[in-house]
Amino acid sequence: xxxxxxxxxxxxxxxxxxxxxxxxxxxxxxxxxxxxxxxxxxxxxxxxxxxxxxxxxxxxxxxxxxxxxxxxxxxxxxxxxxxxxxxxxxxxxxxxxxxxxxxxxxxxxxxxxxxxxxxxxxxxxxxxxxxxxxxxxxxxxxxxxxxxxxxxxxxxxxxxxxxxxxxxxxxxxxxxxxxxxxxxxxxxxxxxxxxxxxxxxxxxxxxxxxxxxxxxxxxxxxxxxxxxxxxxxxxxxxxxxxxxxxxxxxxxxxxxxxxxxxxxxxxxxxxxxxxxxxxxxxxxxxxxxxxxxxxxxxxxxxxxxxxxxxxxxxxxxxxxxxxxxxxxxxxxxxxxxxxxxxxxxxxx
Ligand SMILES: NC(=O)c1ccc[n+]([C@@H]2O[C@H](COP(=O)([O-])OP(=O)(O)OC[C@H]3O[C@@H](n4cnc5c(N)ncnc54)[C@H](OP(=O)(O)O)[C@@H]3O)[C@@H](O)[C@H]2O)c1
Numbered sequence: 001x002x003x004x005x006x007x008x009x010x011x012x013x014x015x016x017x018x019x020x021x022x023x024x025x026x027x028x029x030x031x032x033x034x035x036x037x038x039x040x041x042x043x044x045x046x047x048x049x050x051x052x053x054x055x056x057x058x059x060x061x062x063x064x065x066x067x068x069x070x071x072x073x074x075x076x077x078x079x080x081x082x083x084x085x086x087x088x089x090x091x092x093x094x095x096x097x098x099x100x101x102x103x104x105x106x107x108x109x110x111x112x113x114x115x116x117x118x119x120x121x122x123x124x125x126x127x128x129x130x131x132x133x134x135x136x137x138x139x140x141x142x143x144x145x146x147x148x149x150x151x152x153x154x155x156x157x158x159x160x161x162x163x164x165x166x167x168x169x170x171x172x173x174x175x176x177x178x179x180x181x182x183x184x185x186x187x188x189x190x191x192x193x194x195x196x197x198x199x200x201x202x203x204x205x206x207x208x209x210x211x212x213x214x215x216x217x218x219x220x221x222x223x224x225x226x227x228x229x230x231x232x233x234x235x236x237x238x239x240x241x242x243x244x245x246x247x248x249x250x251x252x253x254x255x256x257x258x259x260x261x262x263x264x265x266x267x268x269x270x271x272x273x274x275x276x277x278x279x280x281x282x283x284x285x286x287x288x289x290x291x292x293x294x295x296x297x298x299x300x301x302x303x304x305x306x307x308x309x310x311x312x313x314x315x316x317x318x319x320x321x322x323x324x325x326x327x328x329x330x331x332x333x334x335x336x337x338x339x340x341x342x343x344x345x346x347x348x
Contacts, residue, residue: 009058009088016061016296018093024281026178026201027224032095032127034276035299036064037292038230038285040071043142043239045287047073053287054080058089060293066204066228066283067121068099068132069113070141074120082122096121097128097228099182099204100167102327103138105131105159110166114175129176130204131167133183134160135327135338145241145325152329154348157191168198178202180228183324185340186219193223204228207280208235209271210250210317221279232275232282233268235321248319255311259304266291269298274312277303 011017022034037057039050050073054065058080065081067074085091098121104113114129136159137152153159167179178201181192193199203220205213207229220227231238234250250256251267260267268284272295275282286292304312323335329348337346 009084009093011061012059014293015059016293016300018061018063020300021061021063021296022276022299024226024279026226027199028178028201030127030177030201032202032226032281033062033064034281035062035272035296036066036095036097036228036281036283037062038283039065039067039073039077040285041073042235042237042285044237047071047076049287051076051080053292055083056289057292057296058084058094060289061296062292063093064095064097064281064283066097066230067117068101069104069117069120070099070101070132072141074098074117078120078122091123095127096123097130098126099130099132100163102133102136105136105163107162107166110163111170111175114170118175125174126176128178128180128202129167129170130180130182130202131160131163133324133327134181134188135324135329136163137327137329139326142239142241143326145323147326148328149326152327154329155188155345156348157188157195157345160188160192161195164192164196168196171198180204180225182228182230183322184216185345186216187340187343187345189219189223189225191345199223200225202226202228202281204230204283206231206320206322207275207282208232208250208321209253209256209274209312209315210234210248210319211321212313212316214316217278217280227280229275229280229282231321232280232284233271237285238321242322244323246319247321248317253315255315259308259311265294265298269294270304270312273298273301273304274309277309 180200180202182204
């Protein structure tokens with residue numbers, strides 16, 4: 001599919017020059033924008049609203065979009081991407097990530113799933129394709145966290161490697177430029193790094209001030225894997241099914257609120273600034289122009305002080321929001337078992 005080569009794309013007068021937005025360098029040498037727009041609607045925002053936000057975000061300077069087939073909106077986002085490419089953006093100026101859903105881990109399914117995302121997104125390659133979760137498991141979109149699949153399986157490394165080999169082939173075929181993981185743990189990544197022909201370029205993981213995952217964060221950086229942070233604002237609009245009574249609220253934390261008041265920004269922007277300054281690649285979601293623009297502006301405005309960074313380092317609550325309960329594979333387990341407590345893969 002040849003991309004039209006039209007003139008240059010116009011950035012809104014109040015937008016941010018994408019050249020000034022920080023970048024991360026992947027182990028391949030490729031540069032990736034250090035902030036992206038999330039596109040999961042959390043059952044609250046329609047695909048049409050999100051596709052519109054992709055257009056708006058590009059017009060204020062975003063060049064990175066975090067998509068996934070399970071978000072059910074790639075076909076709508078595809079229209080937006082096509083519009084952008086027709087109106088003067090070059091394909092190599094944007095970064096598009098998609099993800100392989102859990103019921104497509106089968107050796108015969110990986111390629112077809114990737115091709116479907118490409119077709120929906122109207123692209124001929126993805127910059128990054130992630131295995132969305134390490135567990136192969138079908139569950140209906142939006143199902144209750146108490147629901148369990150009778151076919152749920154634990155993490156079986158040999159099976160994951162079969163999926164990964166197919167991911168590697170997608171790179172060989174030029175359909176994707178990089179592959180990566182999501183929702184992994186240190187022991188699972190150690191096995192993958194041992195056995196992969198092409199190592200993951202990125203690992204997408206939950207990261208926000210109340211959930212800093214210092215061990216996993218350090219592990220990925222030490223191994224040349226870039227950490228993409230999801231729920232960077234603490235996902236205040238996440239689906240009700242993903243809320244528990246003990247969850248804490250990052251944007252109400254007195255430290256975050258205090259810094260936000262001093263800077264005259266919303267606490268969400270402080271979370272985004274912190275994430276970028278830590279070396280994460282946050283992918284905040286919003287359909288509102290003022291919000292996604294202020295998040296992007298937060299990456300180019302004067303940095304948080306060393307004291308601010310130290311204060312935020314001190315408010316980690318180890319509060320995981322996306323617990324993954326639907327992946328549990330036998331009775332009597334708790335969601336913590338999905339995350340390999342003690343640094344050991346939870347046995348079957
Ligand atoms: N790999 C995975 O398994 C995984 C899991 C979860 C998410 N993700 C990805 O990560 C993305 C982000 O996560 P998320 O959407 O759950 O949570 P999030 O980005 O932490 O929070 C999004 C919410 O924060 C509020 N917000 C954003 N910017 C704001 C601002 N400047 N001022 C005030 N409020 C602001 C908005 O709420 P209001 O609308 O109320 O203003 C928005 O709906 C997703 O869209 C998805 O792409 C990946």
